[in-house]
Structures are given as structure tokens and as C-alpha cells.
Amino acid sequence: MSSQKSNSLPKKIVIVGGGIIGCTTAYYLSHHPSYRSDIDEITILEASTTGVAQGASGKAGGLVAKWAYPRELVDVSFPEHVRLAELHNGTERWGWRYVNCGSWKGRGEDDPSLANPGSGVGDGGDKTNLEKTAGLGDPNLERRGLPDDLHWVKESLTDSYSPMAGDGETAQVHPYLFTTSMLELAQSKGVKLRLGAIAGPIAFDETNVTGVFYQTLTTPMEFVPATHAILCAGPWTPNILPSVPVKATRAHSIVIQPQPDVQISPYVLFTEIDVPKRIGGKSASPEIYARPNNEVYACGPGDKSPLPYFVDHVKVDDAACEAIFQHVASISPELRAGTVVKKQACFLATVKKGKLGGPIVGPAPRMAGGYYIATGHTCWGICNAPGTAKVLTEHIYEGKITSANLSELAPSRYASTL
Numbered sequence: 001m002s003s004q005k006s007n008s009l010p011k012k013i014v015i016v017g018g019g020i021i022g023c024t025t026a027y028y029l030s031h032h033p034s035y036r037s038d039i040d041e042i043t044i045l046e047a048s049t050t051g052v053a054q055g056a057s058g059k060a061g062g063l064v065a066k067w068a069y070p071r072e073l074v075d076v077s078f079p080e081h082v083r084l085a086e087l088h089n090g091t092e093r094w095g096w097r098y099v100n101c102g103s104w105k106g107r108g109e110d111d112p113s114l115a116n117p118g119s120g121v122g123d124g125g126d127k128t129n130l131e132k133t134a135g136l137g138d139p140n141l142e143r144r145g146l147p148d149d150l151h152w153v154k155e156s157l158t159d160s161y162s163p164m165a166g167d168g169e170t171a172q173v174h175p176y177l178f179t180t181s182m183l184e185l186a187q188s189k190g191v192k193l194r195l196g197a198i199a200g201p202i203a204f205d206e207t208n209v210t211g212v213f214y215q216t217l218t219t220p221m222e223f224v225p226a227t228h229a230i231l232c233a234g235p236w237t238p239n240i241l242p243s244v245p246v247k248a249t250r251a252h253s254i255v256i257q258p259q260p261d262v263q264i265s266p267y268v269l270f271t272e273i274d275v276p277k278r279i280g281g282k283s284a285s286p287e288i289y290a291r292p293n294n295e296v297y298a299c300g301p302g303d304k305s306p307l308p309y310f311v312d313h314v315k316v317d318d319a320a321c322e323a324i325f326q327h328v329a330s331i332s333p334e335l336r337a338g339t340v341v342k343k344q345a346c347f348l349a350t351v352k353k354g355k356l357g358g359p360i361v362g363p364a365p366r367m368a369g370g371y372y373i374a375t376g377h378t379c380w381g382i383c384n385a386p387g388t389a390k391v392l393t394e395h396i397y398e399g400k401i402t403s404a405n406l407s408e409l410a411p412s413r414y415a416s417t418l
């Protein structure tokens with residue numbers, strides 16, 4: 001350890017939000033060579049009383065793709081995912097693997113076991129697309145028949161299947177296990193987690209951050225002194241700092257456990273299904289993710305249900321989950337015979353300002369020295385968490401961001417006060 005490092009002032013870093021962005025940032029900070037576990041303090045404040053990853057970070061699909069967006073963050077994040085998986089046994093620990101990914105078009109089967117679950121859009125109404133494939137632009141994808149090993153969707157219902165990217169360009173993690181692993185590895189280096197801590201506001205003097213206020217459901221306002229505060233409260237970020245232009249979209253998802261004798265080959269499918277009249281007609285576009293533990297995750301469209309104040313109060317609309325199951329079941333007898341083991345909903349954060357799509361990542365120097373923002377990761381926060389965490393860590397421990405040019409994502413681009 002150089003004398004300069006050991007002489008510099010202790011860092012007291014408070015991370016607001018225990019989603020994938022907050023937990024991965026805690027991991028990178030606590031694994032930086034300049035971090036001194038005996039002097040520096042890193043604390044995660046998480047509003048949920050249950051644990052971390054209770055929002056979108058525990059309920060996402062988990063795709064990690066070279067063709068995700070924005071480019072500048074993906075180019076750092078993808079190789080970091082590969083490195084983390086190698087370093088920490090990610091294959092075993094959080095289900096890291098490369099996966100086939102394709103766009104599937106076809107018809108749902110009019111099977112008597114299926115029934116109309118209603119509109120299939122969550123009770124917030126106003127179906128919205130999660131826009132995960134926007135990063136592909138408008139590629140001239142080669143249309144092919146169903147791959148031989150994709151045996152769990154019915155060939156006779158398939159109009160077309162197009163691979164979305166080449167081999168080695170798409171991978172996946174189990175997002176809950178990735179997030180909790182990042183937390184555990186950070187805690188092994190001394191990072192502290194406070195659950196049930198609803199943070200805000202962040203305090204600062206003329207120049208710098210001085211601390212973070214928080215309250216619990218049972219205690220009055222408390223204060224943690226801090227030299228650095230990182231705001232990564234996902235869609236809740238504007239509750240703490242209203243000038244952050246982020247809005248919240250709810251999405252439902254389910255997990256299906258197939259019958260024990262059914263092996264699910266590793267495919268992620270972006271579907272476009274002509275839904276039979278029996279289950280509502282129209283078209284549906286669930287995303288379907290095979291997972292290494294042989295479970296299958298599927299998510300539906302977004303809706304406009306208002307964001308509750310607290311992650312533990314997010315409501316699940318059963319009909320929306322049932323619709324996802326019916327749609328998926330209509331193209332796959334294997335999944336139709338499976339059991340729905342999870343019905344869940346969560347909110348993702350999208351950036352609502354003009355054409356600036358986000359995410360918003362970096363220091364907010366007009367707020368105060370030591371004030372950082374990392375939110376608005378839309379449908380790619382699982383993929384982009386390592387890159388986000390790495391650049392924040394560089395800025396905090398090395399004084400500037402070196403592994404990417406993030407000028408397009410800088411908070412100051414999104415509001416004149418940031």
C-alpha cells in the first residue's frame with residue numbers, strides 16, 4: 001500500500017438502493033486495490049425489510065448481451081460479466097452461461113385446456129413494449145426454421161425463427177442470485193447492509209456530500225455521515241431527488257417448472273404469437289427464458305400501474321400472470337404441462353426526457369462533490385450493472401472514469417441542477 005493511499009482521508013460511501021446496481025457497485029468498490037477495509041466504510045441502505053433484489057433486480061429475465069445498449073456501457077459490462085463468472089464460479093453460483101437467442105413468430109394452439117384470462121395487460125392498463133430488442137436496430141435477420149434442439153415449442157405452430165445474434169454474443173445470469181452474490185462478496189470485504197432503511201434526503205455543505213438521512217418504519221430520522229453518496233434507487237430515485245427524469249413501468253413475470261422428465265434446451269425467445277380466440281385473440285409477445293436449473297421464466301408487457309412508495313408494497317395482478325402462462329402454453333405443450341411456481345411483478349426505470357434514453361450514470365457535480373447517480377437502466381440493468389459499477393468505482397477511487405467515455409450518460413445532460 002503506498003503512503004499516499006494510506007494517508008488519504010477515510011472514505012465513507014453510502015449506497016442508496018440494494019438492487020443489482022447498488023450491490024454490484026458495493027462489490028467493485030470493496031474489491032478496488034485502493035479500498036482499505038480498516039479505514040473506509042461502505043454502507044448499503046435498502047428500503048425493503050426482506051432483503052436486497054426485491055425489485056426488478058430479482059425479477060428480471062437476466063439476459064446479458066453484446067447487442068444490448070447503450071454501446072459504451074455494454075462494451076465494458078459484457079467482458080466484466082465474463083471475468084466475474086470466471087473469478088467467482090458464476091456458472092455454479094449465479095447460473096452464468098451462453099444461451100441461444102431468437103425471435104419466434106407463429107400461432108398459438110387452440111387447445112381446450114386454455115381459457116381466456118382477460119386482456120392480459122396488468123390492471124394498470126396501457127400495454128407498453130419493454131423495447132429490449134431496440135439495440136438490434138433493424139437487422140436483416142436470416143429467417144430459418146425451428147432449430148433441431150428447440151424441441152419445447154411446437155414446429156407446426158411456427159411461422160419463422162430468426163437467431164438474434166451470433167454464437168457467443170448472448171449470455172444469461174439468474175439476476176437474483178447474481179445480485180445476492182455481489183452483496184455477499186462485498187460483505188466479505190466489510191461492506192455493511194442496512195435493511196428497512198428508507199433513505200433521503202442526501203445532505204451536503206457548500207462543496208461536498210456530508211451524509212444521508214434515512215428512516216425505518218419504526219424509528220424517526222437517522223443520519224449516516226458520508227463523503228460519497230450513490231443514488232441507485234431504480235424507479236424510486238425521483239423520490240429522493242425529483243430532478244432525476246426517471247419514470248416507472250410495471251411488468252409481470254412468471255416462473256414455470258416443467259415436468260421432471262422434460263429437458264428445456266438453452267434458448268431465450270422473443271415471441272410474436274397470434275393468440276387463439278379462446279384465450280383472447282389479438283397478439284402477444286412474451287419473452288421466454290430457459291434457465292440452467294431447467295426452469296423457464298417468462299415476462300409480459302409493461303403497464304402504467306402507479307409506483308408504490310415502497311418495494312415491499314408492489315402488487316401482483318394474478319390475471320396478468322395467468323395471461324403470460326396461457327400465451328406461453330399456447331405454443332408449447334411442454335410448458336403447458338408444467339407448474340407455475342412464481343407469479344411476480346416489478347417496476348423498471350426508464351428515462352423520460354426527450355430523446356436521451358439513459359441510463360443516467362456518473363457524478364452529479366452541480367449537486368455536490370461526492371454525489372453520484374446511477375439509475376434509468378430500462379430493460380438492460382442486469383447486463384449493464386458491472387460496467388456501471390466499474391466506472392463509478394474508478395471515479396471514486398481514481399478520480400476519473402477511464403474505461404469508457406460516458407459523456408452521453410452524464411447526469412448533467414439530464415437536468416441543469418445535476
Ligand SMILES: Cc1cc2nc3c(=O)[nH]c(=O)nc-3n(C[C@H](O)[C@H](O)[C@H](O)COP(=O)(O)OP(=O)(O)OC[C@H]3O[C@@H](n4cnc5c(N)ncnc54)[C@H](O)[C@@H]3O)c2cc1C
Binds near residue numbers: 349377
Ligand atoms: C420484466 C423485466 C425483465 C427484465 N429483463 C432484463 C434482462 O433480461 N436483462 C437485463 O439486463 N435487464 C433486464 N431487466 C431490467 C433490470 O431488471 C433493471 O434494469 C435492473 O434491475 C435495475 O436495477 P436497479 O438496481 O437500478 O433497480 P431496482 O432493482 O429497482 O433496485 C432499486 C432498489 O432501491 C431500493 N430503494 C428505493 N428507494 C429507496 C430509498 N429511498 N432508500 C433505500 N432504498 C431504496 C428499492 O427498494 C430497490 O431494492 C428487466 C426488467 C423487467 C421489469
Ligand SMILES: *[C@@H]1O[C@H](CO)[C@@H](O)[C@H](O)[C@H]1NC(C)=O
Binds near residue numbers: 092
Ligand atoms: C465451482 O463449482 C463446482 C461445482 O460446485 C466445483 O466443483 C468447483 O470446485 C467450483 N470452483 C471454484 C473455483 O470454486
Ligand SMILES: *[C@@H]1O[C@H](CO)[C@@H](O)[C@H](O)[C@H]1NC(C)=O
Binds near residue numbers: 369
Ligand atoms: C470536498 O472534497 C474534496 C475532495 O475530496 C476535498 O479536497 C475538499 O477539502 C472537500 N471540501 C470540504 C469543505 O470538505
Ligand SMILES: *[C@@H]1O[C@H](CO)[C@@H](O)[C@H](O)[C@H]1NC(C)=O
Binds near residue numbers: 405407408
Ligand atoms: C466523449 O464523447 C463525446 C460525444 O459522445 C465527445 O464529444 C468527446 O470528445 C468524447 N471525449 C473523449 C475524451 O473522447
